[in-house]
Amino acid sequence: MNPARRPMIAGNWKMNAGGADGCDLATGVARVAAEHDSVDVLVAPPYTALAAVSHALSEDKSDLAVAAQNMHFEEAGAYTGEVSASMLKVAGASWVILGHSERRQLFGETDELVAQKMTAAFGAGLAPIVCIGELLEEREAGQTLAVVTRQLKAVLDELGGNPGLGVVAYEPVWAIGTGKVASPEDAQEVHAHIRGLLSEASADLGRDTRILYGGSMKGTNAEGLLGQADIDGGLIGGASLKADGFGKIIEVASKLAQQEKKD
Ligand code: PEP
Numbered sequence: 001m002n003p004a005r006r007p008m009i010a011g012n013w014k015m016n017a018g019g020a021d022g023c024d025l026a027t028g029v030a031r032v033a034a035e036h037d038s039v040d041v042l043v044a045p046p047y048t049a050l051a052a053v054s055h056a057l058s059e060d061k062s063d064l065a066v067a068a069q070n071m072h073f074e075e076a077g078a079y080t081g082e083v084s085a086s087m088l089k090v091a092g093a094s095w096v097i098l099g100h101s102e103r104r105q106l107f108g109e110t111d112e113l114v115a116q117k118m119t120a121a122f123g124a125g126l127a128p129i130v131c132i133g134e135l136l137e138e139r140e141a142g143q144t145l146a147v148v149t150r151q152l153k154a155v156l157d158e159l160g161g162n163p164g165l166g167v168v169a170y171e172p173v174w175a176i177g178t179g180k181v182a183s184p185e186d187a188q189e190v191h192a193h194i195r196g197l198l199s200e201a202s203a204d205l206g207r208d209t210r211i212l213y214g215g216s217m218k219g220t221n222a223e224g225l226l227g228q229a230d231i232d233g234g235l236i237g238g239a240s241l242k243a244d245g246f247g248k249i250i251e252v253a254s255k256l257a258q259q260e261k262k263d
Contacts, residue, residue, distance in 0.1 A: 011240025022049035028243030054092020085124030111154035175215025219248025
């Protein structure tokens with residue numbers, strides 16, 4: 001297995017578990033993750049719980065990583081209600097989710113804005129997880145590959161001298177929070193296309209960038225998806241809100257990683 005593409009299982013809590021419940025959830029996840037050291041596990045609490053969750057994890061001596069769900073691209077200033085990349089770092093985040101479809105759809109984020117945020121994240125030493133994915137009508141119109149190409153190229157064009165892209169998450173919008181999961185074959189087709197685009201940009205990017213699948217992943221459907229050649233992990237919403245359900249996905253990723261080591 002390419003060590004740069006160790007499996008990653010990331011939990012996006014969205015606007016949930018923002019208080020003491022977030023600390024309980026994170027320490028519950030950390031207990032499961034500690035038994036599966038071939039998987040990188042990450043949780044993304046709301047802003048209000050970032051510092052407390054980071055603190056609880058370090059008290060527990062856990063190496064679970066903490067991500068923010070969004071950020072502003074400016075460093076500081078008159079942006080009421082916004083939070084910058086360096087503030088997230090101070091709160092204990094090492095990752096940030098950018099361009100989630102809920103940000104794009106509900107808050108009007110554009111490809112260009114996502115690219116701007118990615119540059120600011122790198123500048124502050126935060127690793128981005130850049131989300132891309134098509135709407136249902138785009139899939140039905142046969143535009144899936146064109147849409148993800150447009151979204152990915154916007155960030156690739158901004159990469160400049162950065163050695164890596166962080167992580168890409170392919171999240172078909174019609175699969176997010178709907179219970180409708182992409183088939184492993186359909187997801188793999190898009191992931192292979194994304195890897196091809198990364199390879200066109202640079203051989204290293206194609207070889208080493210982790211591409212996560214997101215959209216109604218849970219313990220019962222994770223194996224088919226995570227077993228695909230170009231699916232390096234999962235970004236999980238609903239099923240990340242219970243430590244045992246999220247733990248099942250971590251267990252599946254760990255089992256597949258062990259099998260791959262033996263093959
Ligand atoms: C997400 O919000 O990134 C996500 C994949 O949600 P869910 O797992 O609930 O579909």
